[in-house]
Amino acid sequence: MAIEINRITQVNKAALRLPNQPFKRFGTLLVTRTETGWHHQEQLSDQTFEQTFPEENYQLSAIDAAGFALGAFEGSRCVALATFEYDFHFNRYLYLADLKVDPPFRRQGIAANLLNAAEPLAKAHHKRGLCTIAQGSNLGANRFYLAAGFHIGGLNTNDYRFTSQEGDTDIYYYRDF
Template identity: 50%
Template sequence: MPENKKIEIRQLTAQDTPALQLPNEPFALHGRMIVTRDAAAWHARFEETDSAATQTFPDEHYQFAEIAKNGFALGAFDQNKPVGLATYQEAFFKYLYLDDLKVNAAYRHQGIARRLIQAAAPAAKQRGYAGIYTVGQDNNIDACRFYLAAGFQIGGLNTRGYGHTQQEGKQDIYFYLDF
């Protein structure tokens, strides 16, 4: 689908609190991204399944004051209707953390998520960051593919974070985007 240029991307203010409540929607679970590393680089391949399973993350109930204290949020609007959200948190090192990125299902594949990332670059640079990083779950292969297509590179893999939970065996992949 072509990029939807009618969508307005802007930094959220206290008046935009309703936009912070954009609900999470289901995404398909149809495989895993397998990450390996050798002496030279990270490598990825995708294992597809025929599964029709979906997952929906719990809604976050963001509060503007909390987000503004440690970062900022960008919203995507179709006229005045919120259709996308990206929340960013200050980080210790030279990469700003993309904590959450979501776009309503009806608006996906229109370039909105990519624009929510691109729009953060000026604020990140102003804060002294050299790029953005985020974490994707290995079973959310559509998100993993998106990050790679958007210019992110694999920079790490956490194979233990879900140990001793109902999601044992799942892995987190760290993605980095340099400006």
């Protein structure tokens, strides 16, 4: 069956309940900046483990107030979800706040299709590209964003201070239209 990308509305808002699924943690993207720009290298972990993010409990009214959501559907079943915010920063980028794909549907181009489907909606709101954030320790996500045409535009080393994830980083990604 074909996958169809649709905006989340009152008709299909049950898609916002797509549960978070485990993903593999198997390495870190190490980011540095020199006078020639941003550079990165991968550091694979000795051990692989799975992590699952907490559920978000999305409400359509809040999603629509900040931006919009897109779902990837196989028939009536939502198999992937992306949420976007128009005014994340003062910049001209549409912020990808969340992206998740059911495990059996991963690595089929669905996440990239969701990002591509957001482009005309972003342009209609005078946005010039997409931006998002990935944890440095989520090598799979970092690989995806780099392969999807994003470039590194920043590194935050303080977000996880005083937490159980101290030492982790946030990598800021940008993709221009």
